[in-house]
Amino acid sequence: MKRILAILVALLLMAPLMTACGNQEGLQDGYYTAQASEFSHGWKEYITILVKGGSIVSVEYNAENASGFIKSWDNTYMQNMLHSNGTYPNEYTRYYANQLLEGQGEGGIDAITGATSSYGSFQILAQAVLEQARVGDSSIVFVDTAH
Structure with a gap:
């Protein structure tokens, strides 16, 4: 009887540890968005993540102009940036978002040459x-991304 009781007590003590292992960084399930508080060069960057089962399952990183048009959809901007910087929004936004998803917020994010300003904003956002996501606050947080 004492042995069974000891096993039960041990399991009760281990239960919080086992649930914490499956919950990356204590992330709460839901959608979360961080957005730049100001426009920069006509664009306001944002990140939206979806957390399920304590893990990030989706990341969207992009920017929008005052009318709500998405930066990675702007073909003229893309062509100009590609020729001057060697990259473009549709490439680096997906790259940065994928690194956040793969690292689950734990790993570092590598910068892409030509998108260093967005890299700095991405890190802050x-x-x-x-x-x-850690506190479970699904309201949009506005962040100063000026660097």
Whole structure:
């Protein structure tokens, strides 16, 4: 009887540890968004993540102009940036988002040459959106991304 009781007590003590292992960084399930508080060069960047089962399952990183048009859809901007910087929004937004998804907010994000300004903004927005997910606050957080 004492042995059974000891096993039960041990299992009860281990239960919080086992649930914490499956819950990456204590992320709460839901959608979370961090958005730049100001426009920069006509665009306002944002990150939206979806957390399920304590893990990030989806990441969207992009920017929109004052009318709500998405930066990675702007073909003229894409062509101009590709020729001057060697990259373009549809490439680097997916790259940065994928690194956040793969690293689950734990790993570092590698910068892409030609998109260093967006890299800095992404880092700031990623930290803010992860904090929102940790506390379970699904309201949009507005962040100063000026660097």
